[in-house]
Amino acid sequence: MARRGAELREHIIDTAKWAFLESGFERTSMDAIATRASTSKRSLYAHFPTKEALFMAIVERSQELFEDSLRSPGHYCADDPAEAAALFCARFLQLLDWPPILRTCRLGISEAEHLPEAAVQLHQVFIGTVTDGLTDHLAAAYRLDRAAAADLATRLLGVTVYPAVFRGLFGGTPSDRRGSAPTEATLAEDVDLPAVREAVRALLP
Known part of the structure; x- marks a missing residue:
């Protein structure tokens, strides 16, 4: 079952944290975070506009x-x-x-x-x-x-x-x-x- 709402938000935060720690802020794109979190860019930006x-x-x-x-x-x-x-x-x-x-x-x-x-x-x-x-x-x-x-x-x-x-x-x-x-x-x-x-x-x- 796909994650939604608060569950998806927490999953994105946890996923992005490790992406930033591994590659740095500048080298980590929102596209890469969406892929890594197994969610769409639209869903990602709905929770975090930047x-x-x-x-x-x-x-x-x-x-x-x-x-x-x-x-x-x-x-x-x-x-x-x-x-x-x-x-x-x-x-x-x-x-x-x-x-x-x-x-x-x-x-x-x-x-x-x-x-x-x-x-x-x-x-x-x-x-x-x-x-x-x-x-x-x-x-x-x-x-x-x-x-x-x-x-x-x-x-x-x-x-x-x-x-x-x-x-x-x-x-x-x-x-x-x-x-x-x-x-x-x-x-x-x-x-x-x-x-x-x-x-x-x-x-x-």
Whole structure:
């Protein structure tokens, strides 16, 4: 049975995401996406009038999935705010190290001049929202004002996450692994948790 309505829209977004990740925005045509999605150009344009609109839909979908996967610091440990912060940073690192997310970050950077709105939103997805969530947690847990909590959140992410992410961004093309995103169950296998915990506790009040 042919896909229709919302089901077709989601299928197009998922198909286009992989097409963009593999070939880049400029080199991926709407004709190619329609063929790959097994739909007509008319149906494709009915949902997304431009390639830019389709790309923004992919960004919005990425935000939903990423936020659902990461959650808030309090989700990881309700009783120990330091452990909650450490596990939150570790989970963030685990997700950012997953090839599809890493490649999405690269795509946003490469298209920043052509699609500045999408690049800004991707930055908000992978950096801004995370920093805000950690800031809220630290402000509440340690009774810090917003500016002090934001500074502390930035420093925590700076020592636990960003060095590894920058290595990934500049370390060659990641493998084309399309399986499900890494789960919390494998956090200790995917991330050096003792190192993250040590770095976090060294900076906390």
